[in-house]
Amino acid sequence: MNRTIIIVGVLLLLVVIAYFYFAYALVPNEPQLSAKIEQATIQVNNQTRSYLYYIPKKLSPKPALIIALHGTGMNADKMRQWTAYEFDQLADQKGFAVIYPNGYKGNWNDCRSDAPFPAKKENIDDVGFIRSLIENFSKDYGIDPGKVYVFGFSNGGQMALRLAMEVPNLVAAVSAVSANLQTPATCSCVLEGQTSRVMLVAGTKDPINPYNGGEVTLFGLKKIGTVVSAQDPRKVWLNGMVPQLSL
Template sequence: MFLLIPLFVILALCLLCAAAAGWFMLGRAPAAVKTVGQLSEREHQGRRYLAYVPPTLAPGAGVVLVLHGGARAEQARRGTGYRFEQLADERGFVVAYPQPFEGAWNDSRKLLPVAARQQGVDDSAYLASLAQALVAEHGLDTRRVFVFGHSSGGQMALRLAVERPDAVQGVAVTAACLPAPGNDVATHRRRMVPVLMVNGTVDPLTAFNGGSQSLFGFSPRGELLSARATAEHFAALAQAPNHDSEPLPMSGKGDSTQVIRHRWSVSAGPRVELYEVRGGGHALPRPNGRGPRGLGLQTAALDAPVAACDFFGLQAPSGS
């Protein structure tokens, strides 16, 4: 009889933990969307990626590489709510979803216990090569190569921006910041790439104000710069002293977050943008789907893929 009590307690604790984990991971899967282009599974240098090509592709069109923090290319499609494919149909550009080496990118954080780091995989070179291959295959413009990244995919996009500014003409990231000095293995080139950032002020994984990063106390990733310091780093490279801030309209959908857009610009236009999502978490704002509840709020006041494509200058063809 007395042995049954501890077993009952253990069982109850297990059920409680399972319920808590279920609540933490609860999100909203993106609904299926109607697209008219062609999605295909491809391979480059022995690594899998997905490519989406719209039915109408004008000569000199652009390409967006979409990097996710997940292990598989399909997660990048779902994690962005298939939004880039919709935008590709509307605006006429190619989308590629590269798959990280053995499930994780070799970004520039020094503390990074992943196979790509242990085996010396040069993901910056791989992504630059993939972009060149897509440009050659589809007759794209080498001056219209862009990268969008979320979470560790965003960390990888930032590494590409500082190491290979010759290979990319713009980068947009959500829930990512540059590593702090001493935690950065990237080779920085003193050349500017336009950068757009989206960061939540209560992100539990990538703190808006910087500092030590880990996976909820496990697997430390070292120190990161704050979102503001990351934006100011790129603004300094761009010699863009003009700074302004403005709030975006509230969504009015029971959404308690507020988005403030900070811009650093030169006479030719914005070079760095930071969307500060007040009350937002480790999220990729998009209208179709929602990330795990335990990672914090996802604002409805911003569509990150649209903001990125606007920032990149990927507009719908005139007359469409």
């Protein structure tokens, strides 16, 4: 009984911390754009998945596509806000398309075998979701298949790394922010062949994703596997795991 109370108390504390962490971050004013943000849904394995997307008024011929993946507990709207709407503004300047997918119950089925989130536990086909979005936008807007890039923050960054490892033919490059590579012992993904090109962005004082590697914890309370140091992921992963990790 006491153990149950403690577990419930910890979960409630996590919810409170996450609420203040995400709800009270500074939100910039939405800028003037050449077009409006659109909402849409798509069916993936009998599930209705939702997303936001932005197509600038002047879309380039055979344009690039940027897919921005939010972190745990966030959504597509929050991702636009947290990136200060800069992807949309760059899309106006450079003529590319942007998609902001919504994760399943606020999270993604990434490569962390210890992840406690619904998308992982229910084995949601997030790779299939991203693949379907790319295929649809290639058909509808003439996206250049060689210019598909994924940007992800935290859990979204981990999902971006999964795409880089499992479907490198689908994604030219990924940028993972606050999401180091998992150690082989806590990685559930297939690690064979050449990856997409990868850029890791890590903070030396990140309280969740340790810059020097080690245990990932949710605000110091919930352990979520272990990661490789942001300084040298290549050395660890090239030892029989990923033949050609492209950094």
